[in-house]
Structures are given as C-alpha cells and as structure tokens.
Amino acid sequence: MDVALPEFRPDPDLARAEMEELQREIAREATFEDEPLPESPVVVGVDQAFPDERAVSAIVAMRDGEVIERASAVTDLSIPYIPGLLSFREGESILAAFETLECDPDLALFDGSGRIHFRQAGLATHMGVALDLPSVGVAKSLLCGRLSNPPEEPFAEGTRVPILADGRVEVEQGTVLGYAVQTRQYEGRRYINPLYVSPGHRVGAETAASLAQRHCAGYKLPEPIRLADSYADELARELDG
Numbered sequence: 001m002d003v004a005l006p007e008f009r010p011d012p013d014l015a016r017a018e019m020e021e022l023q024r025e026i027a028r029e030a031t032f033e034d035e036p037l038p039e040s041p042v043v044v045g046v047d048q049a050f051p052d053e054r055a056v057s058a059i060v061a062m063r064d065g066e067v068i069e070r071a072s073a074v075t076d077l078s079i080p081y082i083p084g085l086l087s088f089r090e091g092e093s094i095l096a097a098f099e100t101l102e103c104d105p106d107l108a109l110f111d112g113s114g115r116i117h118f119r120q121a122g123l124a125t126h127m128g129v130a131l132d133l134p135s136v137g138v139a140k141s142l143l144c145g146r147l148s149n150p151p152e153e154p155f156a157e158g159t160r161v162p163i164l165a166d167g168r169v170e171v172e173q174g175t176v177l178g179y180a181v182q183t184r185q186y187e188g189r190r191y192i193n194p195l196y197v198s199p200g201h202r203v204g205a206e207t208a209a210s211l212a213q214r215h216c217a218g219y220k221l222p223e224p225i226r227l228a229d230s231y232a233d234e235l236a237r238e239l240d241g
Contacts, residue, residue, distance in 0.1 A: 001101045004132035005029070010091035012078035019088050023121035024170070026129050032115055034204040035134060040064055041106035043215060045224025046097075046127075048090050048111070049236035053077050055093035056239065058232035061103050062224050065217070072235055073097035083143065084118045087126035094127055107203075108135040109215065109225050113143050114200035114208070116163055116177045119170050128201030135200030136208040137178070138225055142196045144168045145177050154191035155182035160209050163196065179209040183216045192220055 003009060008026055010019075042063050049056045055077050061069040073096035079089050090112075113122030114137030121129075122143070128135030148162040155161070159182040165175040178198025185192050197212040199205050215222035221229070 001098045001104065001131065003095055003099070003130055005130050008126065008130040009095065010088040010126065012088050012092070014088070016082070016085070019085055020119060023117075023119040023126070026126055027120040027170075029129050030115075030121070030125050030201045032199045032204060033202075034207050035202045037134065038106055042068065042103055043107045043109065043224050044101070044105040045222065045226070045228035046094060046108055046110045047225055047228035047232050048093065049232035050077065051236040051239050054239070055090055056232050056235045057090070057093040057097040058228045058235060059097050059101055060224050060227040060231055061101065061105060062227075065223070067227065069101065069103050070231055071097050071101040072231070073100060074235070074239065086112060087121075087123045090123065091126060091130075094123075095130065098131060105133060107211065108133050108200070109212070109222050110135060110137050110200065111139075111225050111229065113137045113139045113196070114178065114198035115205070116143055116145050116196055116198040118144055118168055120177075122198070122200070124198070124200030132201075134202040136203055136211055137198045137200050138212050138222060139196040139198075140193070142180070147180055150180070154185060155180070155194055157182055157185040158213075159194070161194075162205075163198070176205050178205050181209050181212055183213055183222075184218070184220045195220065
C-alpha cells in the first residue's frame with residue numbers, strides 16, 4: 001500500500017515546533033465524520049515493539065474474523081518518546097510496514113490515540129491522513145480531554161463515556177473527541193480499565209467506538225490489534241535471538 005500524501009510523512013529531524021505545526025495541518029486535513037465501509041471490510045490492526053532502540057511495526061489484516069495477511073518493518077528509533085509526538089517516533093516504521101502490505105485495507109485500528117490529542121492529530125490521525133485510510137485510535141490511557149459524567153467505577157462491560165475536549169486541546173471545549181469504551185469487565189474485586197477510542201480519519205467518534213467493540217473477540221483489545229501486538233512481540237524476540 002502506497003503512502004497517499006507523502007508530505008505528511010513524519011520527519012524526526014524537524015524541530016518540535018515544526019512537528020506541532022505539521023500536526024495542526026494534519027488535523028485540518030483529517031475528516032472526523034463517517035464514510036461508508038464495505039459490508040465485509042478488510043480490517044488491519046497495527047502495533048509496535050521496541051527492542052534495542054529499534055521500532056518493530058506489525059500489521060495483521062483480517063476479513064470476517066480470519067487473518068488474511070501479516071506485514072512488518074523494522075527501523076531505528078530516531079527520537080525519544082515525547083507525549084503528543086508519538087507518530088514522529090513510530091510513524092516511519094509503521095508506514096514502511098504498510099508499504100509491504102499486499103492487500104488493500106478498508107479500515108485500520110491503531111494502538112494509539114486519534115483525535116484524543118492536544119492538536120487532534122494522534123498516531124491514528126497522522127497515519128490515517130498520510131495513507132488516506134479510514135482509521136481509529138485505540139489507546140490504553142487518556143492523553144488529554146475529560147470524561148463526561150462518568151458512571152461509578154469500575155465501568156460495566158459495554159459502557160461508553162464521551163471524552164470531551166478541555167483546555168489542553170486545540171478545539172472548542174466540550175467537543176466530543178472520542179469515548180472511553182469498556183469492552184470487557186471482570187466480576188468481583190478485579191477490574192479492567194476502559195479503552196480510549198477516537199476517530200483517526202474518515203470515521204466519526206460514535207462509529208469509532210462501535211468498531212472497537214465490534215472487533216473484540218472476548219478480549220479487551222480489538223482482535224486485529226491484539227494479534228498485531230502478539231506478532232510484534234514475536235518479531236522482537238527473533239531480533240533479540
């Protein structure tokens with residue numbers, strides 16, 4: 001799969017202010033509204049592992065619950081982790097993995113934020129815009145924004161709580177950026193934290209939450225991301241071996 005908009009390739013050599021301005025351009029290019037998906041879409045999960053200052057990006061493509069392709073790439077890490085600039089650290093490897101992918105995905109689920117981001121341009125938005133691919137960010141922690149009227153914790157399975165923009169996000173306060181989504185929950189004292197799901201590109205916030213829930217298969221993470229996580233770990237072990 002080719003990069004549709006190469007001008008949005010993440011460049012780790014940019015100054016921080018230049019990276020942040022590029023993210024603003026990406027957010028202006030992004031569409032946080034629904035576009036129709038095929039009845040039987042090809043959905044890819046994307047995740048990374050980081051052995052020895054390298055980024056291992058893994059993609060698992062699925063259709064109707066079956067794996068149809070796996071793709072990967074390994075690159076050196078160019079910059080340290082900086083909150084809000086994750087795509088400049090990991091994006092080069094992710095795009096390299098997409099460029100080896102033979103199938104044409106209809107939707108990408110990323111382990112990372114989408115619109116829930118200081119400049120509305122998290123990893124899923126940056127990659128979605130660069131690839132011009134419908135995308136969803138599925139994060140394990142909340143980067144910014146605030147929960148709207150959260151129910152008593154722990155959340156019951158199936159709960160969705162809107163994530164609203166606060167003063168740290170460059171958009172009107174109160175804008176729905178995404179949802180806290182409880183895809184699975186234990187009974188009793190143990191509990192599972194929610195996922196923080198947001199549109200990346202060409203998907204609306206409510207649909208992003210529905211897609212994350214729909215693609216879970218008895219686990220907390222959507223199955224394409226869960227399998228990509230396992231594949232990335234497998235590749236990292238091979239590199240270490």
